[in-house]
Amino acid sequence: MTRPHILLAATAGLLSATALCAADTVSMDDPNIAVGYEEDGRYYTEDGVPTFNVAEDGTVDWPTFSGFRRYHAECHVCHGPDGEGSTYAPALKKSALTMDYYDFVDVVTNGRQKVGAAENSVMPAFGTNPNVMCYLDDIYTYLKAHGSEAIGRGRPAKKEAKSDVFSENENACMGS
Amino acid sequence: MKRLTLMTSGVALFAASMAMANDDLMAQMDNASQWAIQTGDYSNQRYSELDKINKDNVGDLQVAWTFSTGVLRGHEGSPLVVGDTMFVHTPFPNIVYALDLNEQGKIKWRYEPKQDPNVIPVMCCDTVNRGVAYADGKIFLHQADTKVVALDAETGEVLWEVMNGDASKGETNTATVLPVKDKVIVGISGGEFGVRGHVTAYNMETGEQEWRAYSMGPDSDILMDPENTTHLGKPVGADSGTNTWEGDQWMIGGGTTWGWYSYDPEADLIYYGTGNPSTWNPAQRPGDNRWSMTVMARDPDDGMAKWVYQMTPHDEWDFDGVNEMILTDQEMDGEMRKLLTHFDRNGLAYTLDRISGELLVAEKYDPAVNWTTGVDMDPESETFGRPAVVAEYSTEQNGEDVNSTGICPAALGTKDQQPASFSPKTGLFYVPTNHVCMDYEPFRVSYTAGQPYVGATLAMYPAPDSHGGMGNFIAWDNLAGEIKWSIPEQFSVWSGALATAGDVVFYGTLEGYLKAVDSETGDELYKFKTPSGIIGNVMTYEHDGKQYIGILSGVGGWAGIGLAAGLTNPNDGLGAVGGYSALSDYTALGGQLTVFALPD
Numbered sequence: 001m002t003r004p005h006i007l008l009a010a011t012a013g014l015l016s017a018t019a020l021c022a023a024d025t026v027s028m029d030d031p032n033i034a035v036g037y038e039e040d041g042r043y044y045t046e047d048g049v050p051t052f053n054v055a056e057d058g059t060v061d062w063p064t065f066s067g068f069r070r071y072h073a074e075c076h077v078c079h080g081p082d083g084e085g086s087t088y089a090p091a092l093k094k095s096a097l098t099m100d101y102y103d104f105v106d107v108v109t110n111g112r113q114k115v116g117a118a119e120n121s122v123m124p125a126f127g128t129n130p131n132v133m134c135y136l137d138d139i140y141t142y143l144k145a146h147g148s149e150a151i152g153r154g155r156p157a158k159k160e161a162k163s164d165v166f167s168e169n170e171n172a173c174m175g176s
Numbered sequence: 177m178k179r180l181t182l183m184t185s186g187v188a189l190f191a192a193s194m195a196m197a198n199d200d201l202m203a204q205m206d207n208a209s210q211w212a213i214q215t216g217d218y219s220n221q222r223y224s225e226l227d228k229i230n231k232d233n234v235g236d237l238q239v240a241w242t243f244s245t246g247v248l249r250g251h252e253g254s255p256l257v258v259g260d261t262m263f264v265h266t267p268f269p270n271i272v273y274a275l276d277l278n279e280q281g282k283i284k285w286r287y288e289p290k291q292d293p294n295v296i297p298v299m300c301c302d303t304v305n306r307g308v309a310y311a312d313g314k315i316f317l318h319q320a321d322t323k324v325v326a327l328d329a330e331t332g333e334v335l336w337e338v339m340n341g342d343a344s345k346g347e348t349n350t351a352t353v354l355p356v357k358d359k360v361i362v363g364i365s366g367g368e369f370g371v372r373g374h375v376t377a378y379n380m381e382t383g384e385q386e387w388r389a390y391s392m393g394p395d396s397d398i399l400m401d402p403e404n405t406t407h408l409g410k411p412v413g414a415d416s417g418t419n420t421w422e423g424d425q426w427m428i429g430g431g432t433t434w435g436w437y438s439y440d441p442e443a444d445l446i447y448y449g450t451g452n453p454s455t456w457n458p459a460q461r462p463g464d465n466r467w468s469m470t471v472m473a474r475d476p477d478d479g480m481a482k483w484v485y486q487m488t489p490h491d492e493w494d495f496d497g498v499n500e501m502i503l504t505d506q507e508m509d510g511e512m513r514k515l516l517t518h519f520d521r522n523g524l525a526y527t528l529d530r531i532s533g534e535l536l537v538a539e540k541y542d543p544a545v546n547w548t549t550g551v552d553m554d555p556e557s558e559t560f561g562r563p564a565v566v567a568e569y570s571t572e573q574n575g576e577d578v579n580s581t582g583i584c585p586a587a588l589g590t591k592d593q594q595p596a597s598f599s600p601k602t603g604l605f606y607v608p609t610n611h612v613c614m615d616y617e618p619f620r621v622s623y624t625a626g627q628p629y630v631g632a633t634l635a636m637y638p639a640p641d642s643h644g645g646m647g648n649f650i651a652w653d654n655l656a657g658e659i660k661w662s663i664p665e666q667f668s669v670w671s672g673a674l675a676t677a678g679d680v681v682f683y684g685t686l687e688g689y690l691k692a693v694d695s696e697t698g699d700e701l702y703k704f705k706t707p708s709g710i711i712g713n714v715m716t717y718e719h720d721g722k723q724y725i726g727i728l729s730g731v732g733g734w735a736g737i738g739l740a741a742g743l744t745n746p747n748d749g750l751g752a753v754g755g756y757s758a759l760s761d762y763t764a765l766g767g768q769l770t771v772f773a774l775p776d
Contacts, residue, residue: 069619069633072634072635073456073628073631076633077368078297080737080740081636084741084742086302086736086740087249087250087302087731088249088302115293120247120248120269121296123297124297124298128624128627129627130624131621131622131627131630132628154635155615175622
């Protein structure tokens with residue numbers, strides 16, 4: 001079960017890494033990034049994977065903005081500001097590009113451990129944490145947006161309004 | 177075999193404890209050739225009488241020997257030296273080494289606990305540990321998973337162990353412990369996981385729990401006497417640990433106790449501070465949230481609080497009050513006073529009477545501090561002792577889902593746990609500081625046991641309109657409430673300072689420099705770049721008539737998280753410099769002890 005996952009992730013990683021080498025920035029036409037369709041304020045690729053949308057004037061979609069906020073509450077204390085990495089935890093802005101979306105979800109939900117002589121790296125399982133799970137796609141698209149340099153470091157200056165459907169889903173998920 | 181050892185040392189110690197069990201530690205601390213406690217002494221002065229290394233010769237300092245800890249990640253605290261043995265600790269997995277100073281640091285014994293790695297991600301902000309403590313022939317280790325272990329200082333054998341908390345609920349430990357009399361006093365971490373903070377005393381011989389004092393909750397939990405425990409000179413009254421909270425929020429109220437502890441043997445009081453109330457979203461916890469953010473003075477025998485002082489009622493910025501309480505006897509207005517000086521995360525330096533808890537001085541120790549205009553010092557006033565909050569920087573008044581910008585200091589405080597030192601020769605305090613500001617946006621969060629419970633997003637950046645660096649190393653006059661001199665540093669100074677009778681003050685920097693400065697002027701006298709960034713504390717000892725300076729390198733901690741990739745100011749316009757220096761351009765992980773001496 002774990003092994004095929006690792007292989008998949010590795011392949012995806014290599015592909016994206018090659019793409020990254022070719023040009024310094026990631027192409028917005030990358031099928032893992034390019035917007036295929038929009039639904040209630042959230043953007044998806046043709047394959048139905050959540051992605052970001054940044055308008056020409058820099059306005060980001062609401063879920064990506066929400067991801068910026070939630071990232072800096074839940075993930076920042078290990079992975080550093082803006083997904084740039086810390087002295088010990090990886091830069092997630094890169095992971096969001098090199099990891100398959102479903103693997104990303106799997107690691108956040110179930111955690112993973114790399115513990116050995118040289119490494120004491122443990123990602124906790126956030127599966128029971130509504131503050132993370134209710135905003136997982138938001139955090140993912142935020143990291144993807146920053147990793148591909150569609151948005152810079154820091155707080156996005158302009159954002160789309162929060163959609164009613166987003167609010168409804170949020171309230172249902174957070175139980176408020 | 178184990179039992180036998182236990183019994184023998186039990187007998188030997190019984191005799192000692194008949195006198196007063198802390199006599200041994202007091203004698204060890206009085207011997208200036210040793211470094212018998214993390215804080216230098218019970219007063220937390222971090223001052224040494226040793227003066228062979230002094231301001232005239234410190235420039236000739238050389239590396240005498242080094243020791244790799246075998247562990248990466250953030251190395252806080254320092255080694256101890258007792259007799260001919262040096263005790264070195266590491267971050268998780270919390271290895272303890274006993275090094276024989278007569279045999280060039282040969283390893284006499286090592287102890288490596290078995291801990292569930294699941295504790296690692298529950299520790300907010302790296303897997304640091306601030307070191308072991310010594311008393312009565314024992315070494316006390318408080319592990320990441322909150323297990324307190326007593327080891328035989330000669331052999332490393334486990335004498336007893338006890339679990340202080342539950343890591344699956346987010347209770348962890350990063351702090352050292354304080355041996356006092358026949359007890360070991362220990363704290364707890366986990367304010368970002370909704371842990372209700374407490375301080376616990378264990379019997380030094382048996383590990384049995386003697387008392388526990390929570391930071392909030394019913395009077396029987398917080399060990400306060402409504403009549404006799406005072407806050408700014410007045411009785412705290414009944415239910416003071418619940419009546420400034422709404423509903424049951426106090427049960428996940430934070431106020432954790434992970435700082436440095438001090439002890440006044442004459443007054444027989446221990447001193448420590450409590451951390452932020454949880455969550456970071458102030459709207460979710462109306463009220464003053466007592467007794468988070470509080471200086472505590474307690475009786476070590478039964479834990480009862482004598483006096484308390486809440487510095488930041490209803491915290492809105494994560495300004496934990498855990499920083500060390502430095503005890504000094506100084507002349508103030510022509511009168512000798514028993515003082516307590518505390519450099520709080522909130523950017524204010526407090527001087528109090530440590531017997532009565534009277535507030536004497538409260539002044540900003542970084543001019544950048546802007547969230548308050550100052551503390552009301554009028555005892556007749558209704559708001560006596562409270563900081564006046566500037567509305568613009570109040571994340572409570574601005575409300576949920578609003579980004580409050582330009583707040584100084586940032587959540588990591590004008591100073592975090594990195595301890596200051598005091599020189600009785602100069603009467604000055606030497607303080608490692610952060611010079612960082614922030615934007616802070618609180619929002620609603622829900623609580624799940626063992627999961628982060630934060631509720632705010634924040635962005636940090638170097639203090640605007642200043643020297644561009646993220647730290648200062650300052651000399652502070654605690655009577656006048658004034659900065660005497662200030663050395664700008666590129667990064668936050670995250671290393672504990674050491675002052676000596678040689679008129680030198682030492683500190684480490686995040687790039688990895690050990691620096692020595694003149695205690696009068698702040699002039700730099702020496703620097704050496706160690707293998708990794710320094711977040712440990714400088715210590716000194718003498719062996720075979722030679723003085724040594726020791727420092728742990730190993731970048732990490734909160735500083736390693738925030739500064740690794742550098743900080744940017746989101747409020748800077750397009751024309752401004754886009755980013756500031758990244759710590760990762762200067763240093764990488766690695767735990768090492770570097771010991772310095774003068775050439776023969």
